[in-house]
Amino acid sequence: MEIRSLLLILSVCGPTWATTLDMDYGGVPLWINRFLGEPSVLTLRDRMEPGWFRAVNRQSCPLECDCPIQWPTALYCEYRGLHQLPEGLPSRTQYLFLQGNALTGFNSRAFAYASNLRWLFLDRNQVLSERFDHMLSNHTRLVYLFMNHNNLTEVPAGLPSGLKQLRLAYNHIEKIPPGAFQNLQNLTLLLLQGNHLKAIGEADFKGLPFLNLLDLSHNLLDTFPKHLPPSVQQLYLTSNALTGMSEDSLQGFNGLHYLRLSHNQLKNEGLAYGAFNVTSLVELDLSYNQLTEIPVVPTTLQYFYLEVNHIREFNVSSFCRKMGPTSYSRIKILRLDGNKMTHHQLPPDWPFCLRVLYNIYI
Numbered sequence: 001m002e003i004r005s006l007l008l009i010l011s012v013c014g015p016t017w018a019t020t021l022d023m024d025y026g027g028v029p030l031w032i033n034r035f036l037g038e039p040s041v042l043t044l045r046d047r048m049e050p051g052w053f054r055a056v057n058r059q060s061c062p063l064e065c066d067c068p069i070q071w072p073t074a075l076y077c078e079y080r081g082l083h084q085l086p087e088g089l090p091s092r093t094q095y096l097f098l099q100g101n102a103l104t105g106f107n108s109r110a111f112a113y114a115s116n117l118r119w120l121f122l123d124r125n126q127v128l129s130e131r132f133d134h135m136l137s138n139h140t141r142l143v144y145l146f147m148n149h150n151n152l153t154e155v156p157a158g159l160p161s162g163l164k165q166l167r168l169a170y171n172h173i174e175k176i177p178p179g180a181f182q183n184l185q186n187l188t189l190l191l192l193q194g195n196h197l198k199a200i201g202e203a204d205f206k207g208l209p210f211l212n213l214l215d216l217s218h219n220l221l222d223t224f225p226k227h228l229p230p231s232v233q234q235l236y237l238t239s240n241a242l243t244g245m246s247e248d249s250l251q252g253f254n255g256l257h258y259l260r261l262s263h264n265q266l267k268n269e270g271l272a273y274g275a276f277n278v279t280s281l282v283e284l285d286l287s288y289n290q291l292t293e294i295p296v297v298p299t300t301l302q303y304f305y306l307e308v309n310h311i312r313e314f315n316v317s318s319f320c321r322k323m324g325p326t327s328y329s330r331i332k333i334l335r336l337d338g339n340k341m342t343h344h345q346l347p348p349d350w351p352f353c354l355r356v357l358y359n360i361y362i
């Protein structure tokens with residue numbers, strides 16, 4: 001299920017405000033591995049009496065936090081109005097929840113005693129770039145760093161080498177300093193949506209050999225970024241200012257499965273004929289653009305979203321260059337609703353091309 005659908009279901013079911021924020025985490029869910037003893041990511045604030053925690057748990061715990069006995073390595077210090085890090089973080093701390101406070105930065109020894117940190121949640125604070133640089137460089141066990149909805153203007157320098165997920169969505173990031181990701185050999189997920197990036201330089205994403213998911217949506221990009229890690233399988237560029245793509249825009253992305261380009265300004269005259277000629281593509285989202293024709297896509301594509309464009313004609317050749325026993329499109333879902341055509345305009349030979357289609361929306 002798509003994340004946007006999941007969030008819609010959650011909103012219909014009526015979760016509380018705090019729970020909605022907890023489930024956000026930059027738009028990508030956090031999966032919990034109970035076999036590793038990973039704690040709940042839902043806030044414990046106002047769900048249990050803090051005095052009860054202290055009565056049954058004799059381990060040291062900062063007064064501003066809750067330390068549940070069932071997760072002895074977790075500290076819940078979220079939504080406490082904190083302006084500074086609680087003093088006396090115990091050395092056992094592996095999971096530190098600090099989201100929803102008023103933190104702007106930390107002193108050089110802030111995390112000195114929490115050398116075993118694995119998860120650090122700083123979402124929805126006011127952290128500044130200059131007050132976070134090199135703060136965690138020695139914390140090599142840190143794997144998840146959450147800093148969505150802060151006041152960062154640059155990607156923090158000196159990030160720990162063990163990071164697997166880095167979530168920096170909805171900050172004010174305008175540039176990526178040279179070498180910012182150079183040592184992050186283990187990073188698989190990078191969220192940068194909702195920032196102020198205007199262009200991607202050749203060296204901006206160097207040093208990310210295993211990056212799987214990259215989200216650059218809701219930035220200010222007007223040309224398709226070419227200098228991206230070729231390992232990316234999920235690339236999101238929704239809500240930028242892209243007008244076209246060249247034939248080599250996706251060159252080298254041999255494992256790209258999901259490409260989302262909705263809510264841009266894409267026009268057919270700006271799209272090269274083979275712009276989407278990547279046989280690994282499973283899903284392509286071009287909805288809410290300015291296309292007047294269906295662009296050519298590989299026959300291996302399965303999910304194609306073209307709703308709310310200006311398309312007037314259904315071109316079978318966009319899906320099948322030829323038709324035969326093994327020459328047909330693998331499209332399962334095709335959305336063309338919100339365009340300038342009707343079912344009556346479908347050519348008679350379209351079922352021979354889209355022979356495994358589940359649903360078509362016009």
